[in-house]
Amino acid sequence: MDEFWSELERELGESIEAFGLAEHLSGWDLPEAGRWFIAFVTRSGVYFRRPARSTWVGAMLNRSSPADKEVAYHISGEQLETVEDLALQSSQFSRLRRWFKADPGIQLRYRDEHGAAQDLVVRFETNRAALLEALWRLSSGAL
Secondary structure, eight states, X not given: OHHHHHHHHHHHTSOEEEEEEEEEEESSXXXXXXXXXXXXXXXXXXXXXXXXXXXXXXXXXXXXXGGGSOEEEEEETTTEEEEEEGGGXXXXXXXXXXXXXXXXXXXXXXXXXXXXXXXXXXXXXXXXXXXXXXXXXXXXXXX
């Protein structure tokens, strides 16, 4: 696994500050099969990638679907405006109740390539605290 991240750092030309598994909750128009991504934060931005997948059945029949292709998104630090932990908005609920309720996710507000405001909501399945901290530093310009 370390080899994967080292290779990715060489590809990007910068170090990865935090990484984990992310589930897309809202903000992009994705097929159902495309909800899970690896997420990683660098000094220049946040990346979401889903590696290309193929099945032996699809290969035998020479068929592919949109889920078979690599999907990659990048939000640069300059585009990222705010990072909001939506779990903190649930303060009216007791701590015990939040334990049993699904994580509502993290909302990223950013400007797209046309300057339009966009919102993306993701839930981090792994390394939530490290990813959130890196995103806060990125949005504040502290990375």
